[in-house]
Amino acid sequence: MNLKKYLVRALHRLQKGPGYTYKELLVWYCDNTNTHGPKRIIKEGPKKKLMWFFLTLLFASLVFWQWGILINTYLSYNVTSSLSIGFKTMKFPAVTVCNANPFKYSEVRPLLKELDRLIEAALERILQPGNSSEDESPPLDLELWNQIPLVLIDEHDKDNPVILDIFETNQTAVGNDTNVNNDAAGDNETMGNKIMNDFGAKPTCSHQGSDNCTYRNFSSAAQAVTEWYILQSTSILSKVPLHERIRMGYQAEDMILACLYGAEPCNYKNFTQIYHPDHGNCYIFNWGMDEEALNSSNPGAEFGLKLILDISQQDYIPYLSSAAGARLMLHQQKSFPFLKDQGIYAMAGTETSIGVLVDELERMGYPYSDCTMNGSDVPVKNLYSQYNTSYSIQACLRSCFQNHMVEICGCGHYMFPLPEGVTYCNNEDNPGWAYCYSSLRSSIKQRQICIDSCKETCNDTQYKMTISMADWPSEASEDWIFHILSYERDMSTNVTLDRNGVIKLNIYFQEYNYRTISESAATTIVWLLSSLGGQFGFWMGGSVLCLIEFGEIIIDSVWITIINIIGWCKGLKQRRARARYPDAPPTVSELVEAHTNLGFQHEVPGAVPRAGELPPEPGTPPPNYDSLRVRPPDTLGPDSNRDTE
Amino acid sequence: LKRTLPVRGPQAPTLSELMRWYCLNTNTHGCRRIVVSRGRLRRLLWIVLTLSAVGLILWQCAELLMNYYSASVSVTVQFQKLPFPAVTICNINPYKYSAMKEYLSELDKETKKALETFYGFSEGKSKVRRSVDDWNSTGSDFFQHIPLLKVEDFSRTATDLHTGQKRKIEGSVFHKDSSIVNSGDSNDIIGFQLCDANNSSDCALYTFSSGVNAIQEWYKLHYMNIMAQIPLETKEKLSYSADDLLLTCFFDGLSCDKRHFTRFHHPLHGNCYTFNSGDNGTILSTSTGGSEYGLQVVLYIDEAEYNPFLVTSSGAKIIVHDQNEYPFIEDIGTEIEPAAATSIGMHFTRSRKLSKPYSDCTETGADIPVENLYNKSYSLQICLHSCFQKAMVDSCGCAQYAQPLPAGAEYCNYKKNPNWMYCYYRLHEKFVKEQLGCQQICKDACSFKEWALTTSIAQWPSIVSEDWMLRVLSWDKGQKLNKKLNKTDLANLMVFYKDLNERFISENPANTLVILLSNFGGQLGLWMSCSVVCVIEIVEVFFIDSLSIVLRRQWQKAKKWWRNRQQGGLGKAPQAGDPERQGHDNPVCIDEDLPTFTTALRLPLPQNSPLPRTPPPNYSTLHLETAFTEQLPDTLELDQH
Numbered sequence A: 001m002n003l004k005k006y007l008v009r010a011l012h013r014l015q016k017g018p019g020y021t022y023k024e025l026l027v028w029y030c031d032n033t034n035t036h037g038p039k040r041i042i043k044e045g046p047k048k049k050l051m052w053f054f055l056t057l058l059f060a061s062l063v064f065w066q067w068g069i070l071i072n073t074y075l076s077y078n079v080t081s082s083l084s085i086g087f088k089t090m091k092f093p094a095v096t097v098c099n100a101n102p103f104k105y106s107e108v109r110p111l112l113k114e115l116d117r118l119i120e121a122a123l124e125r126i127l128q129p130g131n132s133s134e135d136e137s138p139p140l141d142l143e144l145w146n147q148i149p150l151v152l153i154d155e156h157d158k159d160n161p162v163i164l165d166i167f168e169t170n171q172t173a174v175g176n177d178t179n180v181n182n183d184a185a186g187d188n189e190t191m192g193n194k195i196m197n198d199f200g201a202k203p204t205c206s207h208q209g210s211d212n213c214t215y216r217n218f219s220s221a222a223q224a225v226t227e228w229y230i231l232q233s234t235s236i237l238s239k240v241p242l243h244e245r246i247r248m249g250y251q252a253e254d255m256i257l258a259c260l261y262g263a264e265p266c267n268y269k270n271f272t273q274i275y276h277p278d279h280g281n282c283y284i285f286n287w288g289m290d291e292e293a294l295n296s297s298n299p300g301a302e303f304g305l306k307l308i309l310d311i312s313q314q315d316y317i318p319y320l321s322s323a324a325g326a327r328l329m330l331h332q333q334k335s336f337p338f339l340k341d342q343g344i345y346a347m348a349g350t351e352t353s354i355g356v357l358v359d360e361l362e363r364m365g366y367p368y369s370d371c372t373m374n375g376s377d378v379p380v381k382n383l384y385s386q387y388n389t390s391y392s393i394q395a396c397l398r399s400c401f402q403n404h405m406v407e408i409c410g411c412g413h414y415m416f417p418l419p420e421g422v423t424y425c426n427n428e429d430n431p432g433w434a435y436c437y438s439s440l441r442s443s444i445k446q447r448q449i450c451i452d453s454c455k456e457t458c459n460d461t462q463y464k465m466t467i468s469m470a471d472w473p474s475e476a477s478e479d480w481i482f483h484i485l486s487y488e489r490d491m492s493t494n495v496t497l498d499r500n501g502v503i504k505l506n507i508y509f510q511e512y513n514y515r516t517i518s519e520s521a522a523t524t525i526v527w528l529l530s531s532l533g534g535q536f537g538f539w540m541g542g543s544v545l546c547l548i549e550f551g552e553i554i555i556d557s558v559w560i561t562i563i564n565i566i567g568w569c570k571g572l573k574q575r576r577a578r579a580r581y582p583d584a585p586p587t588v589s590e591l592v593e594a595h596t597n598l599g600f601q602h603e604v605p606g607a608v609p610r611a612g613e614l615p616p617e618p619g620t621p622p623p624n625y626d627s628l629r630v631r632p633p634d635t636l637g638p639d640s641n642r643d644t645e
Numbered sequence B: 001l002k003r004t005l006p007v008r009g010p011q012a013p014t015l016s017e018l019m020r021w022y023c024l025n026t027n028t029h030g031c032r033r034i035v036v037s038r039g040r041l042r043r044l045l046w047i048v049l050t051l052s053a054v055g056l057i058l059w060q061c062a063e064l065l066m067n068y069y070s071a072s073v074s075v076t077v078q079f080q081k082l083p084f085p086a087v088t089i090c091n092i093n094p095y096k097y098s099a100m101k102e103y104l105s106e107l108d109k110e111t112k113k114a115l116e117t118f119y120g121f122s123e124g125k126s127k128v129r130r131s132v133d134d135w136n137s138t139g140s141d142f143f144q145h146i147p148l149l150k151v152e153d154f155s156r157t158a159t160d161l162h163t164g165q166k167r168k169i170e171g172s173v174f175h176k177d178s179s180i181v182n183s184g185d186s187n188d189i190i191g192f193q194l195c196d197a198n199n200s201s202d203c204a205l206y207t208f209s210s211g212v213n214a215i216q217e218w219y220k221l222h223y224m225n226i227m228a229q230i231p232l233e234t235k236e237k238l239s240y241s242a243d244d245l246l247l248t249c250f251f252d253g254l255s256c257d258k259r260h261f262t263r264f265h266h267p268l269h270g271n272c273y274t275f276n277s278g279d280n281g282t283i284l285s286t287s288t289g290g291s292e293y294g295l296q297v298v299l300y301i302d303e304a305e306y307n308p309f310l311v312t313s314s315g316a317k318i319i320v321h322d323q324n325e326y327p328f329i330e331d332i333g334t335e336i337e338p339a340a341a342t343s344i345g346m347h348f349t350r351s352r353k354l355s356k357p358y359s360d361c362t363e364t365g366a367d368i369p370v371e372n373l374y375n376k377s378y379s380l381q382i383c384l385h386s387c388f389q390k391a392m393v394d395s396c397g398c399a400q401y402a403q404p405l406p407a408g409a410e411y412c413n414y415k416k417n418p419n420w421m422y423c424y425y426r427l428h429e430k431f432v433k434e435q436l437g438c439q440q441i442c443k444d445a446c447s448f449k450e451w452a453l454t455t456s457i458a459q460w461p462s463i464v465s466e467d468w469m470l471r472v473l474s475w476d477k478g479q480k481l482n483k484k485l486n487k488t489d490l491a492n493l494m495v496f497y498k499d500l501n502e503r504f505i506s507e508n509p510a511n512t513l514v515i516l517l518s519n520f521g522g523q524l525g526l527w528m529s530c531s532v533v534c535v536i537e538i539v540e541v542f543f544i545d546s547l548s549i550v551l552r553r554q555w556q557k558a559k560k561w562w563r564n565r566q567q568g569g570l571g572k573a574p575q576a577g578d579p580e581r582q583g584h585d586n587p588v589c590i591d592e593d594l595p596t597f598t599t600a601l602r603l604p605l606p607q608n609s610p611l612p613r614t615p616p617p618n619y620s621t622l623h624l625e626t627a628f629t630e631q632l633p634d635t636l637e638l639d640q641h
Helices: A002-015 A022-032 A036-043 A046-075 A105-127 A142-147 A221-237 A242-248 A383-387 A393-409 A433-441 A444-453 A478-490 A525-540 A544-577 A588-596 A598-603 A625-630 A632-644 B015-025 B029-036 B040-066 B097-119 B126-138 B211-227 B232-238 B380-396 B420-432 B463-477 B513-528 B532-566 B579-585 B587-591 B597-602 B619-623 B632-640
Strands: A079-086 A094-099 A151-154 A162-165 A171-173 A197-205 A213-216 A256-261 A264-266 A271-276 A280-285 A305-310 A326-331 A344-346 A350-362 A459-471 A502-521 B071-079 B086-091 B148-151 B157-160 B166-168 B172-175 B189-195 B203-208 B246-251 B261-266 B270-275 B295-300 B316-321 B334-336 B340-352 B447-459 B490-509
Touching: A022 A036, A022 A544, A036 A046, A036 B532, A046 A525, A046 B513, A046 B532, A079 B071, A094 A271, A094 A305, A105 A221, A105 A242, A105 B463, A221 A433, A221 B246, A221 B463, A242 A271, A242 A280, A256 A280, A256 A478, A305 A478, A326 A459, A326 A502, A344 A350, A344 B340, A383 A393, A393 A433, A393 A444, A393 B490, A459 B447, A478 A502, A502 B071, A525 A544, A525 B513, A525 B532, B015 B029, B015 B532, B029 B040, B040 B513, B086 B261, B086 B295, B097 B211, B097 B232, B148 B211, B189 B211, B189 B420, B203 B211, B203 B420, B232 B261, B232 B270, B246 B270, B246 B463, B316 B340, B316 B447, B316 B490, B334 B340, B380 B420
Parallel strands: A344 B447, A350 A502, B172 B203, B340 B490
Antiparallel strands: A079 A502, A094 A280, A094 A326, A151 A162, A151 A197, A162 A171, A197 A213, A256 A264, A256 A305, A271 A280, A305 A502, A326 A344, A350 A459, B071 B490, B086 B270, B086 B316, B148 B157, B148 B189, B157 B166, B189 B203, B246 B295, B261 B270, B295 B490, B316 B334, B340 B447
């Protein structure tokens, strides 16, 4: 009982401010809240009251609507970009130089001897179909040929193209069982008058049998021969162990004749050797793997890297690569050079100047954009990590392809690194690999899978190059330059260099060497709060405290409800108990009010108050207007006093 | 619980009362301080502070409004399958020289003669000389209108090419080469004179510091004249066919041929071929970067068929563009060297600007008053060319050869429009000096695609592969060509994506209405804790209420004056309790349905003294807190008792 009394008292004390009915509560709230609208409602006349009521409602809904928009904006994680351009001391990019030709022909000739003879004979047949000179002393080894022969497809008659093996005279009409892959030159009725030899379609059959064949068509013999040669040589070279392949490639001391970085001399020992499947031995300057990356703090050719290379064009493999020059690429430290994608050529007999602008894009990771910081969250195993290089999208795509290749064909492609425990494809062990590879390569689906699973890196750095060329060495200086360079390389007085081999390279920073686009979050939590506050303040003059006030009111109304329910229950009990009394039982609120509120006795003027307490003197007297008007500042005094009474 | 207010806004008897009421009850913070503060200094201080806060708010809000239309840039990178752009390839030489012989023979003879006369150059073949002599006898007046002239040392005399006569130069002299560097040395200058056919005294002499430029320019002028008369079909035949130009083609690891190319006739470059033009509805895309997966073509340049006067360099020109963009190959083409492999790495960037009101660009070009003569999507280049062509047709009556024809116009040629060259040069000069207004009318497009190219060159074919390569390529070219190809007739071209990252640079509005309002709210709240409610209050109090008070007082004055006049100066006090009068007096009170009786009684009071000594009636209590109406009767009764 004591407890109950205590609770009731506490309750009453709590409710003293807001009042005991919903209405009182509301009025009290409106009068005392710090939000601007509600005060107006109760302080105006009836018509204006209505207006203010709707205005307040309108503003409140506006506030909520705008809040919704703001929160939505925040959750969309927009970014703003800022751009900065200028010159600063930066890490000089890693420079990879390769020869366009992977191996010295003098070294690989024994391996490719059979193949070369084969292709020479084939070319002979193609170019002079009439007189087939069969007087060659050693017979051709047709084993290589038979696996993937070069054929001539005469598509004069579109429906049954005639396929002619170059080394055989009998023409085979293609039956329906062979799938002519007419991807490029299928419908060439427009080429009617030319004897259409869609040359060099090479049927690659899967090893199960000849019924599963595709012909790869080429519209040009040159291309067909090159592709065929690459395929065959790949197969041969993949059996050669790596150290042997490195030996067959160009050595640093042969290739890099002179090197100057800024004012400091450097030589081939400053280059890191890496074996690149396309280009053989490549040499990387300033890779940053073992030692600190070099900085460049001055723009201009004088402070950049100057190289003189020799590509010895005479030693090129004739059928493998038809373009001659050095392949070079600028890339970030500790990243693998993907020369086929990003590399540029430098022509022999010229001086190529490359001005560099580092174009960086720094992005924010999840959730702002879908990029990866270091590739650890990409579901593709990075095969290039064996080179100790960082993740890049090219590495991911190639690893993805190689993984697919291993999965489907059972062996790895020669151009990409190998996963654990897998060998490179070659014709002996995997007779059907070429078919498998070309179907995989042209499969759009496979590419899409790789594109979907790989993510770009958040920091995208590009080296924008301004390339210019001049003839080098000049005719006047040619002699002595070649003399000195040959002497330094070979310690002999014979000139071993010529115009077709030497390349001069200047790589340097431009006057403005960086352009950085960096992202920052457009909407932070601070932005969100200040915008929310701004909205609330703008429409209603509210703040967080107003929200708390509102919450308080809700709690209060819950209290009132509880009190009402308790009262109602009590009333029910009492009514049952006093069913015999004639007069109507008091309402709950009356009862409650009777306890506390002195001003509420008038409700039933005639009725005798029921509750324990007698009606005290009615309310407070009306305010003393006189005093109010004379000293306005004091008007507040009595008011607040009364409130706190 | 109750709050008694002395007066409510509209009923306030005077303006100062109203202000006082406002200041005490407003939700903004500064005003209250003014009223509550004691002491003049402090009050002044608060007035200054409040006013400066208001000033700051106005200033800051004005700033916000002015910066509303600003844009922020965002750069996104997307790694995805990219559409391969259209690649248009042209031979630098437009038409086969051998086929053009019949059209150009006279012009060539003329040019050779000029070379011989002015520079003593001759090809050393008697045949040429003879033909020149022939020409003299046949005598076409075709070139006589615009002969090459040798201007001697600014003495305003010129030697005519044919007649050898010296003649006086009239009109203005234009230095085509440089307007800045005046070649003041005594060298003879070569040029040509263009005259207005209708008014032969109006002539302009175009001179060049170098004879090479002069002859080329002069040749081009006549060449365009001749070409304008040849119909398009003939011209297409005269130019290179796809078989002529393209030897091999390889795209994305697969072989391709001339059917992947679309012919496009360029007025200055002859037949050009566009790879992946999207004409057959499909646009090829690349899903792997790198040189193997791009476009690789070997071009046959055929240097033997080059026009010696029209083009002086050899090779091909390519341009990488979007499928619905017009290839302005003469303006922004990249040149390809023969006997070399040119590798072009692309990097794709898409940009998007915000159109009005953020910047002055156009989305579709529909709002530009220049008709698009090219049936491709709008670009600034297209607009400028179309604008110039339109001006040309308007002022010269015929269309310039290098640009498409507007409806109903035809290309200028010497026979029909003898005046066109002069007109063209005049117009072109105006155009360059931005006097035609084209540069003002044309706006740049809001969105554009750009392929940044990195071009590098390697020797091709290499020394060791040269032999078989040329043989096989000659075979590819077809048996009809018996001679072995020369490597300077070939060019290898590789166009590929360096990476599949697409950079998308877009402008976004930096501000939205929501953010602007938030910022307003922040400013209002920061300086004065104000809100829209306060603004409405201010409007209410300062305009509506003040006005009503002023009106009321004016009305009362008028009424008083009227009554005084009517009653003949009886000096009777105003009839109290007149309900009608009261209603007129205080229009706001009519609205309120509460007792007006007492209110009316008291209203005139303020006229006597601003602070009424007797307490006003309860009228404020009466309408005070209508929520408490249940309570009020009680107190009222008590009062009345």
